[in-house]
Amino acid sequence: MQFDILISGAGPAGLCLARALSESGLNIGLVEQQSLSALEQAPFDGREIALTQRSATLMREMGLWQRIEAMAPAAFSPLRDARVFNGESPFSMQISHRLTRRDELGWLVSNYLIRRAALAEVQAAASAHGRITLLTGQTATQVRCGAEGAQLTLADGATHTARLLVAADSRFSATRRAVGIAARQNDFGRSMLVCQITHEVPHEHTAWEWFDYGQTLALLPMNDDPATGMPRASAVLTLPHQGIEAMMALDEAAFGQDMTRRFHGRLGEVRLNSTRHVYPLVGVMPRRLVAPRFACVGDAAVGMHPVTAHGFNFGLLSVQTLAQELRAAHAAGRDIAAADVLARYERRHMLATRPLYEITGLIARLYTTDSAPARLLRDAALHAAQRLTPFKRLVAATLAGNAA
Numbered sequence: 530m531q532f533d534i535l536i537s538g539a540g541p542a543g544l545c546l547a548r549a550l551s552e553s554g555l556n557i558g559l560v561e562q563q564s565l566s567a568l569e570q571a572p573f574d575g576r577e578i579a580l581t582q583r584s585a586t587l588m589r590e591m592g593l594w595q596r597i598e599a600m601a602p603a604a605f606s607p608l609r610d611a612r613v614f615n616g617e618s619p620f621s622m623q624i625s626h627r628l629t630r631r632d633e634l635g636w637l638v639s640n641y642l643i644r645r646a647a648l649a650e651v652q653a654a655a656s657a658h659g660r661i662t663l664l665t666g667q668t669a670t671q672v673r674c675g676a677e678g679a680q681l682t683l684a685d686g687a688t689h690t691a692r693l694l695v696a697a698d699s700r701f702s703a704t705r706r707a708v709g710i711a712a713r714q715n716d717f718g719r720s721m722l723v724c725q726i727t728h729e730v731p732h733e734h735t736a737w738e739w740f741d742y743g744q745t746l747a748l749l750p751m752n753d754d755p756a757t758g759m760p761r762a763s764a765v766l767t768l769p770h771q772g773i774e775a776m777m778a779l780d781e782a783a784f785g786q787d788m789t790r791r792f793h794g795r796l797g798e799v800r801l802n803s804t805r806h807v808y809p810l811v812g813v814m815p816r817r818l819v820a821p822r823f824a825c826v827g828d829a830a831v832g833m834h835p836v837t838a839h840g841f842n843f844g845l846l847s848v849q850t851l852a853q854e855l856r857a858a859h860a861a862g863r864d865i866a867a868a869d870v871l872a873r874y875e876r877r878h879m880l881a882t883r884p885l886y887e888i889t890g891l892i893a894r895l896y897t898t899d900s901a902p903a904r905l906l907r908d909a910a911l912h913a914a915q916r917l918t919p920f921k922r923l924v925a926a927t928l929a930g931n932a933a
Contacts, residue, residue: 530662532558533865534855535681535691537669538698539568541640542827542844544647546697547661548591549852551654553859557661558689559651560681565665571644575723575806577749577763578643578841579608579736580636581930587845588643592653596646597638604642606751607633607734611928614739615896615911616904617793621737622915628925633734635929637749637763643841664689672707674823693866695851696825700813700832708823715812715890717897720773721835722766724805725751726788727759729797739792740896740907744768746791747835754802761802764788765835767897773807810834814886818878819871826851831882834889842930843882850877885927 534550536543539561547559561568580588588594597604611634612621626634655661664683671682672694679694696704705712737748747765754761766776766788779787781801788799813832818825827844851874858870896907914920 530558530687530689532556532662532689532691534558534693534695535560535679535689536695536697537672537681537704538696538702538827538829539563539648539663539665540697540699540827541643541647541841542829542848543695543697544644544651545591545593545845546695546826546848546852548593548647548650548654549848550855551651551658551661553852553856555660555855555859555865558664558691559661560664560667560669560683560689562668563665565663568648568665569645571641571648573639573641573804575725575763575803576640577637577723577725577751578640579749579839579928580638581839581842581928582631582635583930584842584845585636587849591647592650593643593646596649597642600642600645603752603755604638606637608635608637608736608750608928609633609734611736611738613911613914614737614741615907616740616742618908619795620912620915622911622921624921624925624928626925626929628918628922629929631929634925637751640841669704669707672704674708674821676821679822692822692864693855694823696823696829697827698829700811700828702825702829705815705825705829708820710815710817710820710823710825712813712815715814715834717810717812717834717893718769719745719767719810719897720770721808721810722768722773722776722805723808724764724801725761725803726764726785726799727754727757727761727802728792728799729760730795731760732762732796741791742899742904744772744791745897748792748796759800764799766791767810770809777805777807812886812890814883818875821868822866824851824871824874830878831886833882833886834893839885839927846881847878850874850881 533555535558611624614621667683673680679691682688696702732750734750739746745767749763751761785800826847833840854874858865
């Protein structure tokens with residue numbers, strides 16, 4: 530089949546790009562290795578996504594927000610404030626929503642709900658406009674991009690062509706690699722365990738980032754557990770992989786006791802409230818985001834360290850930026866994959882993401898180094914930051930998506 534755009538990967542970024550372009554008049558093919566039923570029943574994967582105000586606006590514009598509310602009325606939890614801890618000290622840098630002009634810094638929502646809602650929107654758009662084709666249960670065996678166009682050969686033997694191929698198949702994108710774009714990986718040598726917990730002490734809808742000695746903890750506040758009325762949160766524990774394996778081996782009661790200890794009792798008793806999931810801690814920055822007839826979006830464009838809570842937000846930003854460039858070129862009667870069109874997208878997205886990617890890597894390495902000099906520097910930096918209101922206002926604006 531022949532398309533204007535082929536998107537490789539039907540994760541949140543790929544689906545959102547298809548939805549963002551669904552009314553542009555462009556014919557879109559969406560290739561995904563999972564079956565359609567697997568996409569429709571995307572399972573809970575442990576990940577709670579911190580949405581900036583900008584991302585929330587984009588999700589409303591695309592209809593995702595409304596679909597998620599219809600699926601689960603209490604799905605969105607307000608993220609009002611944030612605190613950053615270091616070591617065993619109770620002192621923290623505090624980032625208040627009052628540093629912005631909003632009632633909250635952002636929102637938290639489960640990743641699997643985003644995936645289901647995005648697919649439902651794409652299916653609705655395909656029915657309404659007839660310009661989106663879902664090619665599910667398929668893997669690419671050959672990828673070619675050149676001046677004349679892009680070509681994707683699938684495992685079933687079918688060959689599809691397009692004016693533009695877009696990689697949206699994760700930070701370890703096989704499509705990006707097949708096109709010949711190298712990526713710089715920043716392997717932090719750790720793994721993350723994510724799950725939902727309930728706890729005794731209310732979180733007041735405040736997120737925690739805790740750079741403790743020998744471990745990193747994050748607490749993402751959720752709405753109260755509907756079954757028990759207890760405060761509920763998403764917990765993220767980062768350890769060397771052997772430590773994570775040991776945590777996964779614990780039964781529910783022992784796991785709760787260990788998490789109570791790891792949070793130094795500040796949450797009261799902690800109990801496991803979901804399945805546990807493990808992910809490698811690897812940041813990825815491609816050398817380029819575009820090539821002839823090719824572009825990357827989502828995690829394929831930049832794989833952020835989770836300490837920023839900006840992975841999905843940057844994914845949506847890439848979708849918005851590329852969609853703007855493609856719609857403008859198409860409306861002007863130009864080639865949507867012209868070199869200058871793709872170069873503008875690359876320049877805009879790299880400018881928006883690369884500085885934070887580099888800074889985050891430095892901060893993460895400093896705050897996971899436990900030598901005596903590093904501990905002193907970590908503590909001094911946190912105390913200094915707490916006193917600098919302009920700096921905290923900048924952090925608040927970043928967390929809110931520059932909505933200050």
